[in-house]
Amino acid sequence: MDRTITSPVVGRPNHLRRSSKLKQSPIPNLHDKMDQPESTTPPDKSTRSSFSSVREVDSEIAQNFTSTKVSSYSQSAEEAIEDRPSPLEMATTQTQFVPPVTRPNSKLQGCWFPAVAAEGFQGWKQIGVKGRQASKSYGDLQALKIVWSTPATPEKKKDPERPPPGLSPIERLPAEILGQIIDHLVLDVPPNGVSARNVDLMSLLLTSRTLHSATLNALYKNITIPHSRIFRKFLSHVSQNQELGTIVRRIDFSHFNPTTLFSTASERATTRNLTPETLLQCLELTPFLREFLAQEYVEDELSADVLRKLLFGLERLQGLDFCGCSSTSFKNAFQTIISSDWPDNLGITRLSLHKCITLPASVFETLLPRLGSLTHLDLAGTRVTNEALQSIPHNARITHLNLAKCRLLTADVVIDFLANHPAVQELVFLSLGVDARSHQLFDEDDLTKLIPVLPHTLRSLSLKGGKMAPSHIDLLRPLTKHLEELALGRRLKISDIDRLFIPDESKDGNLEEQLEWVPQTLKYLDLSDYTATELDFISLFGRDTYIMKKLSSPLEVIEITDDLYTRLAKSPVVKLLGWTVTENGSRAWLVRLHEPKDGPRDSGLRSWKMGASFWGMRKIPIACAEVGGMYGSYMFKRKL
Incomplete structure (x- = not known):
């Protein structure tokens, strides 16, 4: 059964509640205004979607999201309405019928004439005089259903160049290309959450056998369930036609x-x-399932039998996401299957247990040693242990690893794992961030050992919460030549961070280092560990600071803390210097304004982001898809 939600605020953890400081921003969010209804009446229950639903918005300003209590999928632009009257409406509203006195039920001997109050009557007035204009009275009479015959349908001449059925150019396209075309017409989530979707695709099912087959594949390949009625409808279809499953x-x-x-x-x-x-x-009827994406609102439906089917009963399953599942029933279901007979190897390649905070360490010690094909692993906020981490098979090839806020891990084991384990030598995404207010994983000596062993394949690195020193800048400089995202730890100064973007001045006049300087590739810099007193406005936009100048290009987004956002949002100087401020949930960013002369703005789409188009994601995506819903909240709305 569906899970109960008590209240948007009371029923959510503290990290979901918006800081009051960020709400004081004087800069309005245009997308929030668009999402708000014009009337003051409360929205209907049928239009409500996941609280904290977040969706990315493609605009000229990076890091721009729609984030409302009503899902961004719940409101869409109204379709244009044809306001010209149809012939039947014209005839019935602008004319009046007077039956004969002797036969009041007869329409044959009565009289039709324009209504007295009707202005601009367009019926019999259009009848031509002396042949100057063709009469349209027959069309008016036909609309009134009082004509005695129907016009003969003209025979259509067959076009000799028209291809025979089944051989039109679009039908001769390869199935892969035809499927890509139809995929652009598929609407995964209904516009208002409960209305019919993909109505336009229904006509394709009746066009030809080729288009029928390709359309069915597009409609049933990726099933998105926004509410339980659609799940019931989908289950009914695949039960009656098991080939669809x-x-x-x-x-x-x-x-x-x-x-x-x-x-x-x-x-x-x-x-x-x-x-x-x-x-x-449903899982029994979909034997070739490859990706199953769950979240906290369906955690009570993930029973031991369901988990057993997902882990052991679907041979082709590759992606499995249990983001935010932390209920007692979910924990008990996992503990139940631990005693089952597990196979030596599981075929799962992408696994997310992001914020599954209640799962015991025994789950990870049982699960991780059997993931020999692993490429994506998100264990943020879990109780994974040193032993479970080291037990990952050596033949795994992990490119995305999230160990943020894993309190049972120790620095020496993590460093040894990243330096020597064969499975993590080609990392692209690595998050080791912690909340320094409650936990510290790396001190200065640990970071001195860690940074040099990080692979040069990295594109995103988070050291948030680590205890950094100025000497670490020299160690980070080689990484910034290929990193696009970097989250720095605390205790650095602006002058230290500045050294990531410019070469050091030579004291002896030797310009060799300046001439050999390779520009950095950073697009996103996370400075949210620094308060407004550490990154004040004067030092950040000062004359001797290069972070905010064009010399720091291609740097586009700088994440800042709440109190600094509040101060910068009130200053008109930020925009004059070529930047703007934006926020979403408990996060805030400085974003460089795009100039048309510089060409089109970088959309942020990268293959390693798997569909996400903005910077600084907290959660690893498990499927290549547009980010939205509860995943958008975990990815872009929360600090860690």
């Missing part, structure tokens, strides 16, 4: 909201749309 490759609950249709738990329990039993039935 063989098309399904992804089941996505990232946009799921249990309160979209039902406001109380009792209503949801009565309907029994999404339950552990129906979810297990």
